[in-house]
Amino acid sequence: MxxxxxxxxxxxxxxxxxxxxxxxxxxxxxxxxxxxEIYFCGNSLGLQPKSARNYVDEVLVAWKRMGVRGHFEGDRPWLPYHEFATEKLARLVGALPVEVAAMNSLTVNLHLLMVSFYRPTPERHKILIEEHAFPSDRYAVASQIAFHGFDPDESLIEAKARPGEATLRTEDVLELIEREGDDIALILWPGVQFYTGQAFAMAEIAEIGHRKGCVVGFDLAHAVGNLVLKLHDWNADFAVWCSYKYLNAGPGAVAGCFVHERHAERFDLPRFAGWWGHNKSTRFVMPARFSPLPGAEGWQLSNPPILSLAPLLTSLELFDQVxxxxxxxxxxxxxxxxxxxxxxxxxxxxxxxxxxxxxxxxxxxxxxxxxxxxxxxxxxxxxxxxxxxxxxxxxxxxxxxxxxxxxxxxxxxxxxxxxxxxxxxxxxxxxxxxxxxxxxxxxxxxxxxxxxxxxxxxxxxx
The missing domain is CATH 3.90.1150.10 (Aspartate Aminotransferase, domain 1)
Known part of the structure; x- marks a missing residue:
């Protein structure tokens, strides 16, 4: 035919x-x-939900009518606005609500979480990524390695495809972790590789990484809203993602992060603090001593951009429906x-x-x-x-x-x-x-x- x-x-x-x-x-x-048009570019910028304007207009109208009172009044007050996304985000990535937060941008979140979860020692200081990782990830991990006084040329391991092949074999990745794992402090792995479109066996990578004593984090920029994710069950330590690709939240939209429940009250972890990560009951008392919220919210820095969060809420409603x-x-x-x-x-x-x-x-x-x-x-x-x-x-x-x-x-x-x-x-x-x-x-x-x-x-x- x-x-x-x-x-x-x-x-x-x-x-x-x-x-x-x-x-x-x-x-x-x-x-x-x-x-x-035939629009096949949702992996770069998702299309605008028609209901996004209603959510943005709602914020603009509240600002116009109430001014600062909009933080506390109305159907969706701004003070807890990011929380309206929490349960839907948790369902989307296979997490508990305490494990997720909509905040910042992807690379900012990556740095914030590496401050806590990349703790290199002279014996274990390497970070494993894939060769040809998205440049922002590579820049971030190299800068973190250098910040801690190590040499990225020695401490950054890149998993490579076999000669003549474009994509990585799962068995090669797992064998590399098994072989080098005693020296690896952090595995930072993509859910989907941005260039080739290859999706990875995240559960297996997390399992063998933990067995070798490594922290395991995922960059889900091309996986969230694209794959079925089970971050809690996979036991990932942390994950980050953006919201403007498959999540259809608009250019530069607020990103998200996941921190596993087992780390929820690890207040001993070093972190870069900001007042939105502080205990809500005393946040506006403004004490001098930082008291982090349990869970992913404890890594927040500042109050979120409400106008940027609004389209994410409407998109998450669609994901929840389907x-x-x-x-x-x-x-x-x-x-x-x-x-x-x-x-x-x-x-x-x-x-x-x-x-x-x-x-x-x-x-x-x-x-x-x-x-x-x-x-x-x-x-x-x-x-x-x-x-x-x-x-x-x-x-x-x-x-x-x-x-x-x-x-x-x-x-x-x-x-x-x-x-x-x-x-x-x-x-x-x-x-x-x-x-x-x-x-x-x-x-x-x-x-x-x-x-x-x-x-x-x-x-x-x-």
């Missing part, structure tokens, strides 16, 4: 989609001619359909870096053009073809296609042409187009149309 004949299947899947009506809860960006299990089921179907079409129509022209196994990825597929003519690093001998790992934890690449391609002009031209055609995805240097069909607001027909346009753009470019 020809590819063009398959659109009827996509239309049928849209009609049968139990979550299809939730698309109407979001504003879909439009092109100049008034038609809707539930992550239903969203994840649609996500696996939607992304699986995208992968199937890409392989059917473009397999000779592209490489999908993201693992095929649904449990080893979220919404995102990372695509690279084959034969881009870029400058390749030395990868050593190319391995024989490899079978898919138990969890889809690695992706064999065609000969010569390593992780870092320095110059991919063809790929960037294809990306620019997709943007010009009304498709919003994103480009990540040096050579990847990231595509993320989000279950809340994307359709199967959009997946079909994207692949059709990608095929046409590549044909024209060639």
């Amino acid at each position: 020809r590819f063009e004949a398959h659109r009827s299947l996509a239309e049928a899947m849209d009609r049968a989609d139990a979550l299809g009506s939730y698309r109407d809860c979001f504003y879909i960006p439009k092109r100049q001619d008034g038609s809707e 539930g992550m299990d239903a969203l994840r089921a649609k996500s696996e179907s939607l992304t699986g359909y995208l992968e199937t079409l890409l392989k059917e129509c473009c397999e000779d022209r592209i490489t999908i870096l993201t693992p095929s196994e649904p449990s080893a990825r979220g919404c995102q597929l990372s695509i690279r053009l084959k034969g881009n003519g870029g400058k390749m690093p030395s990868l050593g001998p190319h391995p024989l073809p490899l079978s898919q790992g138990e969890r889809g934890g690695h992706v064999p690449l065609p000969l010569g296609e390593g992780f870092r391609v320095r110059d991919d002009k063809r790929g960037k031209k294809v990306y620019d042409a997709l943007i010009a055609s009304g498709i919003t995805c994103d480009w990540r240097e040096p050579d990847v187009i990231r595509v993320a069909p989000v279950p809340f607001y994307n359709r199967y027909t959009e997946v079909f149309d994207f692949v059709e346009r990608l095929k046409g753009v590549i044909d024209n470019e060639r």
Whole structure:
């Protein structure tokens, strides 16, 4: 059957989609001619919920009418405003309410928690991250290492994919922790790797990390609102995330953090203190001595930005209505359909870096053009073809296609042409187009149309 004949299947899947009506809860960006874009960029900035304006206007009206009294009066007073997000956030990340707080930005929260949970000694001072971690994470951990008087070149361990592979094998990560764990003070690991879209076995990483005496923290920037999370059950020490990607809370939205219940009353832990983390019963007495709140709230610094928190509340209501299990089921179907079409129509022209196994990825597929003519690093001998790992934890690449391609002009031209055609995805240097069909607001027909346009753009470019 020809590819063009398959659109009827996509239309049928849209009609049968139990979550299809939730698309109407979001504003879909439009092109100049008034038609809707195909928006596959929720992994970078989620779309605006239509009810977000009501929540923001509510704050503005309260400010206009009551001034400072808005902190204590009205349906949602500002003094406890962040608490309106707590229970829904806890359900979303698989935590207890005492374990989560909406506060600050992701990297600020990461630093605050590393102050408490990265306690290096001469014998155990290393931090483990993945190679090609998101730059902000790498900068943060390197600066923390240096702050404590150690050398990042010696104390920062980066888990690397095997030569000729784009993604990490779970067994290699676990073996590395087993081998190096006695020297590792902190494992800081992503839920989903931003570049390749690979999702990791967080429960196993936490289990073996703790068995080796390491503190285990997670960066969930690309995992929250994307994967089913069980942070409490996984026994993570801490986690951080942003809220502007899959959580649809708007640009620069208030981030979140998790601190496991077992640390809730560890007031002996060093921390950078601020008055919003102080005991609520005496906060406005303003004593000289800091008395931290139990749980994640005790790591707060300042009163939160209410106008930025408001859209998060409305988005969390939508997540609470649908539930992550239903969203994840649609996500696996939607992304699986995208992968199937890409392989059917473009397999000779592209490489999908993201693992095929649904449990080893979220919404995102990372695509690279084959034969881009870029400058390749030395990868050593190319391995024989490899079978898919138990969890889809690695992706064999065609000969010569390593992780870092320095110059991919063809790929960037294809990306620019997709943007010009009304498709919003994103480009990540040096050579990847990231595509993320989000279950809340994307359709199967959009997946079909994207692949059709990608095929046409590549044909024209060639």
